[in-house]
Amino acid sequence: MPRSLSRGVVALLLSCTLLVTTAACNDDDTQSASSAVTPTSSSSFEQQKLAKTRFVANAGLAAGAAYQWIVKPYRAGKFKKGADGRTFALVKAGLAGAFTYNRLKAAVNNAKGDPLLSKAVAPLSAGIDSLKDLGTKLRKGEAGDADVGAFESVINSVKDAGKSAGAEVVDKVPSASQLSGG
Numbered sequence: 001m002p003r004s005l006s007r008g009v010v011a012l013l014l015s016c017t018l019l020v021t022t023a024a025c026n027d028d029d030t031q032s033a034s035s036a037v038t039p040t041s042s043s044s045f046e047q048q049k050l051a052k053t054r055f056v057a058n059a060g061l062a063a064g065a066a067y068q069w070i071v072k073p074y075r076a077g078k079f080k081k082g083a084d085g086r087t088f089a090l091v092k093a094g095l096a097g098a099f100t101y102n103r104l105k106a107a108v109n110n111a112k113g114d115p116l117l118s119k120a121v122a123p124l125s126a127g128i129d130s131l132k133d134l135g136t137k138l139r140k141g142e143a144g145d146a147d148v149g150a151f152e153s154v155i156n157s158v159k160d161a162g163k164s165a166g167a168e169v170v171d172k173v174p175s176a177s178q179l180s181g182g
Contacts, residue, residue: 049113051110051111051117052110052114052117052166054107054110054113055107055111055169056162056167056168056169057172058103058104058106058107058110059103059104059107059158059159059169060170060171061099061103061172062099062100062101062104062155062158063100063158063159063169063171063172064171064172064173064174065096065100065103065174065179066097066100066152067155067171068096069089069093069096069179070093070097070151071148071151073089073092074093074148079093079138079143081141086141090139090140090141091139092179093135093138093139094138094139094140095135095139095179095180096135096138096179097131097135097137097138097139100131100151100155101128101131101135104128104131104154104155104158105128107158108121108128111161111165114165114167116165116166117161117162117166117167119165120161120162120165121158121161121162121165124154124157124158124161127153127154128154128158130150130154131151131154134147134150134151
């Protein structure tokens with residue numbers, strides 16, 4: 001019993017200390033909470049911290065997923081009718097396509113936080129938007145040479161844009177849990 005009593009006393013003292021320091025910090029009763037926060041004219045993209053680092057991470061994951069589960073299996077003939085493991089390869093490619101599109105969109109948003117990077121990536125937004133339905137095409141087995149080539153072209157363009165802005169993108173293969181959204 002004495003141990004639980006001492007714990008209660010310590011908790012009470014800590015609570016009182018917290019209340020006293022909070023009250024001491026808020027001496028000015030005339031200032032309201034709404035007037036304490038003043039919005040700035042800069043956008044949220046300008047305030048984004050580590051924009052280049054986030055861009056490199058997202059673009060690297062997109063490039064790694066695209067190469068590992070779309071380009072490489074396509075070149076190996078895994079998507080052709082009658083190929084061993086075709087269904088599983090198509091499902092993985094569909095997930096990778098959706099994941100890659102999501103990470104590329106995030107990379108473009110990250111690029112908006114860095115002036116040089118935003119100028120380099122801005123022309124690529126239309127190409128990235130064109131990839132929106134590729135994941136579904138891959139899952140259904142409807143993707144062809146042109147679709148996979150366009151996918152690879154957009155990935156390489158994003159990597160080149162990053163390199164020109166001083167943010168070199170290195171392929172990073174995402175884990176299965178990242179790929180499935182978990």
